[in-house]
Amino acid sequence: MKILLFCENKYAVDIVRPLQAEADRQGGHEVLWYVHQKKIPVFPLKDEVRWTHSMQEAYDFHPDAVFAPGNIVPYYLSGVKCSIFHGYAAEKRDQFHIRNYFDIYMTQGRYFTEEFLKLQKKYRDFEVLETGWTRQDWIASHRHDFDQEREELLKRHQCERIVLYAPTFSPRLTSLPKIKEALVKLVDEKRVLLLIKLHPLTRQEWVEEYRQLAASHQNIVFEDDFAVSKYMLMADAMVSDTSSTIYEMLLLDKPVITVDTVSQDPYWKDIHDVGLLTAAYDEVFNSQMLTEKRQWIIANYDPYTDGHCAERMLQGVAEYIKRHGVPAKRKLNLWRKYVSIKTFGRVK
The missing domain is CATH 3.40.50.11820 (CDP-glycerol glycerophosphotransferase, N-terminal domain)
Known part of the structure; x- marks a missing residue:
């Protein structure tokens, strides 16, 4: 063929x-x-x-x-x-x-x-x-390929968990303009290593702003790799807004927090006040309801x-x-x- x-x-x-x-x-x-x-x-x-x-x-x-x-x-x-x-x-x-x-x-x-x-x-x-x-094929083949890199990152930064920030690029839907201070607070208060992976179509001024943020904070890493799947496998949770990567994270049975998602009935934790990000982070790892919603996504979406x-x-x-x-x-x-x-x- x-x-x-x-x-x-x-x-x-x-x-x-x-x-x-x-x-x-x-x-x-x-x-x-x-x-x-x-x-x-x-x-x-x-x-x-x-x-x-x-x-x-x-x-x-x-x-x-x-x-x-x-x-x-x-x-x-x-x-x-x-x-x-x-x-x-x-x-x-x-x-x-x-x-x-x-x-x-x-x-x-x-x-x-x-x-x-x-x-x-x-x-x-x-x-x-x-x-x-098809991307599930890649995940099936590489699910544990980055375990050692993950552990080395956690040890080097003396953090307990990795959080992936993967927002959408759409100016109308993205959380990029308003979430920066809340992300820094989360990193500082919860011993979190934050990986920033921006969409390839993100405005260049936002790319530079968050690249500079990572350069100024020892526990924030800006990733330039074109693929996001690796970082979803390494992370314990994701922060986003309205991005299809949300569902990919849920299919890995990992918690997600979004800011002002357009979804009318989200299967994850959504917040409208970025000041609630740290509290939401505490909640998502312990909520039976959110766990059951992730299981529904796995059964019905892919x-x-x-x-x-x-x-x-x-x-x-x-x-x-x-x-x-x-x-x-x-x-x-x-x-x-x-x-x-x-x-x-x-x-x-």
């Missing part, structure tokens, strides 16, 4: 990487990464995989399958176009918005599957396949922690091709075609 891993945004790299690993494990596949140069000018895997910035080269590759953790895939590409999502945030407005670019929606768990099956009945031009989410999500995705595409063949392109209305061309350009 000829597989195109489609990376429009930087976060996509970490999501599609397990598909490369599974294709390599199976053998017999040819894999090309499309990397959108405007949003990913420096590709972190440039020396490890076959890749291109050229949409023309991606088109000439004639893929049998295209895997995309984004909202748009060029309609003119050949192949079964598979949406594998870029997170779990069901409360975000675009999570269940159908833009008609995909042949298969590969869902993470039954909560998402049930919603997309309803949409399938309405639109009748795509299929739904529950596979789990129970596939077996390390075989990418395998299920490749199998699902192969079965789709057996039934329908390889699509030459996706049929779209003129507006969707225009958006696709405007975003990614034309091909010959």
Whole structure:
């Protein structure tokens, strides 16, 4: 099978990487990464995989399958176009918005599957396949890889726990402008080591502000790595606002505190006054109610922690091709075609 891993945004790299690993494990596949140069000018895997910035080269590759953790895939590409999502945030407005670019929606768990099956009945031009989410494969393979690094950090900083601060980049939703002093208080009062991992699209002025904060405090560390999964595995708890990484942390059965989340019924501790952050930190480790809510998320959002999500995705595409063949392109209305061309350009 000829597989195109489609990376429009930087976060996509970490999501599609397990598909490369599974294709390599199976053998017999040819894999090309499309990397959108405007949003990913420096590709972190440039020396490890076959890749291109050229949409023309991606088109000439004639893929049998295209895997995309984004909202748009060029309609003119050949192949079964598979949406594998870029997170779990069901409360975000675009999570269940159908833009008609995909042949298969590969869902993470039954909560998402049930919603997309309803949409399938309405639109009748795509299929739904529950596979789990690829980043869980990476977690299954690396769950204990950073245990020693974690213990060394705690010993070096003489702290009891690690807290990850991973806010969203959206100026409307982020906690970055107002939480800094509360984070410092938490670190000082609770013997906490704070790891700051900002979204790749965060405003540069906020990036510099928090980089300087880390430089001025011995128990605050600013992380530049493009992937957040490592730090979720190392941390005991997370502080955020409205980010899909919240659910990834809950799926690890670890507590989360948010500030002014947009979720109407959060399955974690949400506060509206940043002055309550330290009290919330004490609460989340001892609340039976919050523990039970995390267990519900694990059962319904993504129970596939077996390390075989990418395998299920490749199998699902192969079965789709057996039934329908390889699509030459996706049929779209003129507006969707225009958006696709405007975003990614034309091909010959």
